[in-house]
Amino acid sequence: MSLRLIEYTPHELTGPNKYMYDVHRRIPEYLNREDFREAVKEFANLYGCWFSASVGSKAYKLHHVDEWRNEWEEVVTATTELKPEFYKDYFDKWVWKLTIENKLNEFTNMSIDKSGRIDIRPMSIGGWVWSLIYKDYYDKTTYTPCSNPKCTRELPSLSPTTKRKMKYCSQSCKNAVHYRVKTRKGVYN
Numbered sequence: 001m002s003l004r005l006i007e008y009t010p011h012e013l014t015g016p017n018k019y020m021y022d023v024h025r026r027i028p029e030y031l032n033r034e035d036f037r038e039a040v041k042e043f044a045n046l047y048g049c050w051f052s053a054s055v056g057s058k059a060y061k062l063h064h065v066d067e068w069r070n071e072w073e074e075v076v077t078a079t080t081e082l083k084p085e086f087y088k089d090y091f092d093k094w095v096w097k098l099t100i101e102n103k104l105n106e107f108t109n110m111s112i113d114k115s116g117r118i119d120i121r122p123m124s125i126g127g128w129v130w131s132l133i134y135k136d137y138y139d140k141t142t143y144t145p146c147s148n149p150k151c152t153r154e155l156p157s158l159s160p161t162t163k164r165k166m167k168y169c170s171q172s173c174k175n176a177v178h179y180r181v182k183t184r185k186g187v188y189n
């Protein structure tokens, strides 16, 4: 089965934090924060609402922090259970696969083209996160730190949308490293 993930970019998102490929792996940091409300606010400011991208529309309804907590707890459990070392446990794997497929139905638009390829188009950051989890599972994606030693973001073995190899999470990290190398070589004085 071939899966294609369509890039999701919340329009509010600008600046150095717009890197999106490791968001699902950063959820534990938010979930475990002492001030959970603050964590939700911070996440929503960065990436938008978990449940819907149309925050400005009349149909938009606010989501209780407990709904966010439930989602994040499910994300953390799903990513833990679906790690390769857990693949042997077929029952858990099956349960989580089903859960993730339900999430994709809820938060993304999926379509199948003539060749049988499934396109996943996330409708919110929640949809993007669940899609990344799904892709990781099918592509057996692994993660390495960004090549900028000062950056804390992670890079997938292949980009989930273009399948290209990545070296930096962003242009600014690439620039930062190249600047340092040039400075060391004495290009800039």
Ligand SMILES: [Zn+2]
Pocket: 146, 147, 148, 151, 152, 153, 168, 169, 170, 173
């Ligand atoms: Zn980086």
